[in-house]
Amino acid sequence: MMSRRGMAALIIFALLAVTPPVLIFMGQGFFASVVTRMMIYAIAALSLDLILGYGALVSFGHAAFLGIGAYAVLMLNSLGVTDIAAQFGAAAVAAAVFAAITGTIALRTRGVYFIMITLAFGQMLYFFLISLSVFGGDDGASLPARSTIMGQGWLDHDLALFYLVLGILALCFLGLTRLTMSRFGRVLIGTREDALRMQAIGFRILPYQLTAYVISAMICSVAGVLLANQLEYVSPQLASWQRSGELIIMVVLGGIGSLTGAMTGALFTIGLEEGMARISEHWKLYFGLLLLAVVLFSPGGLATLAARITGKGRPE
Amino acid sequence: MSDVLLQVRGLRKSYGALAVTDDVSLDVQAGQVHAIIGPNGAGKTTLIAQLSGQLSPDAGRVVYDGNDITHLDMPGRVRRGLARSFQLTRILPQLSVLENVAIAVQARSGSSFRFWRGAASEAALNDQAMECLSEVGLAQKAHLPARLISHGEKRQLELAVALATRPRLLLLDEPLAGTGPDEAAMLVDLLARLRSRVTMMLIEHDMGAVFQLADRVSVLVYGRIVASGTPDAIRDDPAVRTAYLGEEEGTP
Amino acid sequence: MSNLLLLQVLNGAQFGILLFLVAAGLTLVFGIMDFINLAHGVLYMVGAYLMASLSMLTGSFWWGLLLTLPATMLVGLVLEVAIFRRLYDRPHLDQVLATFALVMILSEGVKIIWGAAPLNVSMPNLLSGSIPLAGPIRFPVYRLAIIAAGLATAFGLWFVIGRTRIGMLLRAGAHDRAMVSALGVDIGRLFMLVFAFGAMLAGFAGAMVSPILSVDPGMGDQILILGFVVIVIGGVGSIRGAFVASLLVGIIDTVGRIFGPIVLKMVLELDAATQAGRTVAPMLVYILMAAILCWRPNGLFGRTSA
The missing domain is CATH 3.40.50.300 (P-loop containing nucleotide triphosphate hydrolases)
Incomplete structure (x- = not known):
């Protein structure tokens, strides 16, 4: 039998799949690109939820991997490599290396230290990207053309990009769902619940946490590759600490430790930002107030809030 | 002796x-x-x-x-x-009673770097975990979330988990x-x-x-x-x- | 060359002193309340903006500075009473989110009140000039004044924490809150005091830096994250650690940015060296942090057992 969350995910994917034709029919085809971006951030949020929600590792440097993915596209493009598979591969390898090195150091610590160190490493990468004057330094650079698939420029069509992103989102969701229910996922959840208990039954927890950190980084770098293609513009801002904060917000608003929640949180957050930005140039003020209210008055995110309002108790 | x-x-x-x-x-x-x-x-x-x-x-x-x-x-x-139990019960509250024991079995049987197959359906893990639970007399509570059992039962579970490491x-x-x-x-x-x-x-x-x-x-x-x-x-x-x-x- | 190095070391020390003023409040709040406050950098920014307005309003740098201190303290108090005290017993993640929300709110609020364009604060006549350093190189008096003010603050903190009853309570509170409560001290009041004081120090740093940097809404971010680096290097809760680490980070960052490209160019003699130097220099302090963590996971002056 399918769980309620599984059903919810299926419904979300079905709705996403029919979005472009509906929007085009309504004459609002432009919004499809907004939805594409929402889905790309959903991939990034899923990856963050793996370590944040299942591993209880509050990483505040996750946007670095978004930046690594985006700059992989820009750099390979300048070398004439436009194939998206090659770009995915390069981004994932670069992200894995960066995550393995910084993760090994950061995971020696706990709590507040871990938050500060991941934040610092994220900032280190941010400054590295700014120093790349060949790629526009502070301002970044626009992408001459979108990536190609087997030499074909299919992604120049927004619809093709939309369905590629949807497909990858679905794959990530499926893969991570399996992972969280696997032996590995069980160990990861165990370390979240009680690290000492896990050691007392014979697990050395660092390799598991580091593996999760690296997997999470690789998935996020895939989102970075897609984001560069969607925006057709790459800048260090993609890797800023505010971006890392936004990724955490997405995961927490959706309900931490639930993949469906992380995905929904990302869709909701980007949607809300887009909507608010249209209403007021000072949307960040209102967004901040909303976030503060949620944290102070509804720990557990919007999912609990919604459940409380509708009186249905805590969702499973 | x-x-x-x-x-x-x-x-x-x-x-x-x-x-x-x-x-x-x-x-x-x-x-x-x-x-x-x-x-x-x-x-x-x-x-x-x-x-x-x-x-x-x-x-x-x-x-x-x-x-x-x-x-x-x-x-x-x-x-x-060489296994130990804790004075203050340290169970994994979000997992079921069975899973609390099965994860200890998992620690000593095969690699845990397996990412795809569902761990909950691994009969070998569950059978051995069930044995340990029967041994401490907790088999009938196997499928309850561990946070919901009584204090005495948590002490039993603590022992079952330690036994599952085959000490x-x-x-x-x-x-x-x-x-x-x-x-x-x-x-x-x-x-x-x-x-x-x-x-x-x-x-x-x-x-x-x-x-x-x-x-x-x-x-x-x-x-x-x-x-x-x-x-x-x-x-x-x-x-x-x-x-x-x-x-x-x-x-x- | 060596004169230039001396100049940069002094510049670095001045930057480090500023960092210390920000990090001191951060590390006290971390150490005593186990509370992570991302909004601390924003308090530094608010200090600079208040300074800009108040010095313009009063027409005097000194009056502006004098008024900015209680004003930022008040901002700290209001935030503590309205928001932070609800978060002390919450998980770190909630603290991160709530204070991140505050960063968004205050940064945007500042933009609404003062506009997004950078502001300038004029330097007092008394401190404008420069003094000869060595040979033709001169050092601005104002930067010397920042160093002096920072050293005085550091000394004051050392005195308060090491020699007074409040300091004794703070040190005890960092170890065991229950014990301090048992002494009949209102721990909530103590926290409030620490918070307001930390806010004032950050505001002081912002006010002091405003004549030599342009005041803009993003100025708090960079200093916040360097403040974290300082705390990680120095050890959470240690004022002495924060002081040493601040100077270390300030000097390495400043000297590295100027001399990194030069040194690399001497070694590599390639055009690429300039780029490489420019790339590595801003990363130096983070690499330093990583190296120190490998050596001492709790920082230079952190407690040895976590």
Whole structure:
């Protein structure tokens, strides 16, 4: 039998799949690109939820991997490599290396230290990207053309990009769902619940946490590759600490430790930002107030809030 | 009965000027139940922490089954069959009772770097976990979330988890802590049944349980072992009586 | 060359002193309340903006500075009473989110009140000039004044924490809150005091830096993250650690940015060296942090057992 969350995910994917034709029919085809971006951030949020929600590792440097993915596209493009598979591969390898090195150091610590160190490493990468004057330094650079698939420029069509992103989102969701229910996922959840208990039954927890950190980084770098293609513009801002904060917000608003929640949180957050930005140039003020209210008055995110309002108790 | 399974020599641990473990030496014979008693603050839990690898001692040696394990970490010791239970129950609240045990089985059977297949449907893990649960009498609660069972049942679960690591030596840190008389009696029966299979080091305040179970008793006061011997010898030792037993209620 | 190095070391020390003023409040709040406050950098920014307005309003740098201190303290108090005290017992993640929300709110609020364009604060006549350093190189008096003010603050903190009853309570509180409560001290009041004081120090740093940097809404971010680096290097809760680490980070960052490209160019003699130097220099402090963490996971002056 399918769980309620599984059903919810299926419904979300079905709705996403029919979005472009509906929007085009309504004459609002432009919004499809907004939805594409929402889905790309959903991939990034899923990856963050793996370590944040299942591993209880509050990483505040996750946007670095978004930046690594985006700059992989820009750099390979300048070398004439436009194939998206090659770009995915390069981004994932670069992200894995960066995550393995910084993760090994950061995971020696706990709590507040871990938050500060991941934040610092994220900032280190941010400054590295700014120093790349060949790629526009502070301002970044626009992408001459979108990536190609087997030499074909299919992604120049927004619809093709939309369905590629949807497909990858679905794959990530499926893969991570399996992972969280696997032996590995069980160990990861165990370390979240009680690290000492896990050691007392014979697990050395660092390799598991580091593996999760690296997997999470690789998935996020895939989102970075897609984001560069969607925006057709790459800048260090993609890797800023505010971006890392936004990724955490997405995961927490959706309900931490639930993949469906992380995905929904990302869709909701980007949607809300887009909507608010249209209403007021000072949307960040209102967004901040909303976030503060949620944290102070509804720990557990919007999912609990919604459940409380509708009186249905805590969702499973 | 002359095999020494655990040999502790000159173990020391201090926090600042305070020596919490002060030159502790003791032998645990294979197949026996060795109880450590002592007043609160005597350093019993700190001793267990050092024997299990959670804390590293400042000086001294721990030899287990002929190997020096002084510098081996906790997971390494567990894999060699040296497991512990905690005084304050440490279960994984979000997992089911069965999963709490199955994850301990998983730790010693095969790699846990498996990312796709569902762990909950692995019959080998679940069967062995179920065996451990039956052993402690918790099988009927297997599918409840662990956070919902009673305190006494959590103590049973704690034991089942330790058993699932297939220990040869079990370090039990107050297994009866916080239980009512009925639960305590049931747990003592359980430990009595286990003694034929597992060597145990038992820290316990319940003197009835200690003298019922132990083959040997060591008395720890202010980090020092002041006496060691058979339960009868300890009971009759005048020094122990004044130093410790006299203060305890319910001395048999 | 060596004169230039001396100049940069002094510049670095001045930057480090500023960092210390920000990090001191951060590390106290971390150490005593185990509370992570991302909004601390924003307090530095608010200090600079208040300074800009107040010095303009009063027409005097000194009056502006004098008024900015209680004003930022008040901002700290209001935030503590309204928001932070609800978060002390919450998980770190909640603290991160709530204070991140505050960063968004205050940064945007500042933009609404003062606009997004950078502001300038004029330097007092008394401190404008420069003094000869060595040979033809001169050092601005104002930067010397920042160093002096920072050193005085550091000394004051050392005195308060090491020699007074409040300091004794703070040190005890970092170890054991229950014990301090048992002494009959209102721990909530103590926290409030620490918070307001930390806010004032950050505001002081912002006010002091305003004549030599342009005041803009993003100025708090960089200093916040360097403040974290300082705390990680120095050890959470240690004022002495924060002081040493601040100077270390300030000097390495400043000297590295100027001399990194030069040194690399001497070694590599390639055009690429300039780029490489420019790339590595801003990363130096983070690499330093990583190296120190490998060596001492709790920082230079952190407690040895976590």
